[in-house]
Amino acid sequence: MSHHSRALQAAYLAGAFLLGLTAIQRAAHDVWPQALAATVVTVLLVDGAVRAADYARTREQLRAAIEEQTRRAARARHAAAITKDTEAIWHDLLAACCLTAWETGGRDHDTATCTRTENHR
Numbered sequence: 001m002s003h004h005s006r007a008l009q010a011a012y013l014a015g016a017f018l019l020g021l022t023a024i025q026r027a028a029h030d031v032w033p034q035a036l037a038a039t040v041v042t043v044l045l046v047d048g049a050v051r052a053a054d055y056a057r058t059r060e061q062l063r064a065a066i067e068e069q070t071r072r073a074a075r076a077r078h079a080a081a082i083t084k085d086t087e088a089i090w091h092d093l094l095a096a097c098c099l100t101a102w103e104t105g106g107r108d109h110d111t112a113t114c115t116r117t118e119n120h121r
């Protein structure tokens with residue numbers, strides 16, 4: 001939970017505590033409309049504290065989910081890039097006349113296995 005969320009929750013609870021005391025004090029003096037109003041606001045403030053905690057928890061879960069999705073997407077992009085590179089290497093290897101030509105970028109040829117005899121010197 002962030003500092004802001006904790007501070008908000010503490011403010012809600014402090015307000016609820018003070019208004020709860022006010023409600024008790026008003027009730028003790030038989031000032032029922034004020035006691036009722038203070039009780040209602042106390043309940044609303046406690047509800048606010050609970051909602052602030054829920055909000056902070058949900059935000060934290062969303063942040064973690066977004067981070068996990070970002071990591072998964074990066075892994076998928078990496079795997080796709082490796083697959084693409086591998087396909088390109090296989091394509092070049094299969095298109096080469098011989099392994100020596102593939103290894104040397106076409107500079108040398110294996111005269112025993114090369115399929116392009118015009119390359120042999």
Ligand SMILES: [Zn+2]
Pocket residue numbers: 096097098099101108109110114115116119
């Ligand atoms: Zn060759």
